[in-house]
Amino acid sequence: MPVDPSLVGREFPPSEPFVVTREAVEAFALATGAPGGGEAGTESTRVPATFPIVIAFGAMQAFLDDVGVDLARIVHGEQRFAYERPLAVDDELTATLTVSSLRQIGGNDIIGTVSAITDASGALVCSTSATLVHRGGGS
């Protein structure tokens, strides 16, 4: 089932605010190669550079649900981040996803999205673009 081409340019509603907790940062750091155990402490309060994907992924999942695409048929093609400032514990962040492009190659939909991640004051913290490959079911 191809994705509706009229989606290009559409902005989806902002995600629910996500509060960055120390626990979430520690779990994410441990899951992305940080050493566990004694080295925690000050290091664990630094938010890993790819942590904004947690907020962006929430917005992406809402978008996929909205357009009726099964997550299992999505493969990640590309992700890029541009940061206005490092994230910090206690940031309250919201992602607003816009569909930036859509094309079809070999029965797959190639979906381009851009998510603006903003803090509680509305200031842009990080902009992140994703390419999602929706694998067609026709094989």
Add this chain to the structure above:
Amino acid sequence: MTGRWWDGGAVLGPRTFAVTRADLVAYAHASGDQNPIHQDEQVALAVGLPGVIAHGMLTLGLVARAVEEWTDATPVLELGAKFTQPVVVPAEGAAEVAVTGTVKAVAEGRLTLALEVTCGGHKVLGMPKAVLDLPAASDSSGAARG
């Protein structure tokens, strides 16, 4: 080691990471990405993948970790890559991901780090790149500028 990590041409790494199925579960919980292709072999095979694959963002997260270690946590201005080849994670044992960086352009307070990310000797990311805040790097080292 002579020179500073931010000198043009400096080669950083390789930093290697062993990725197991348990690591994929941990990343799924930490990131919220519970796509079954990263945990369930049958689902992965059913959608035409070669097996359970690592989240692309787990691989990019390991890259970010390597960069953080090499650069004394210098603030990152940009980070990104294409996920060109899957990192297939076996049911037993681990996939080994290796990250190497090379300092490319250094200009206007921005340092561009070209990266190479491989698994089993094959590149898995396309054009992985990080741009760092160079003044923050050189200030934090305390080293005199040449």
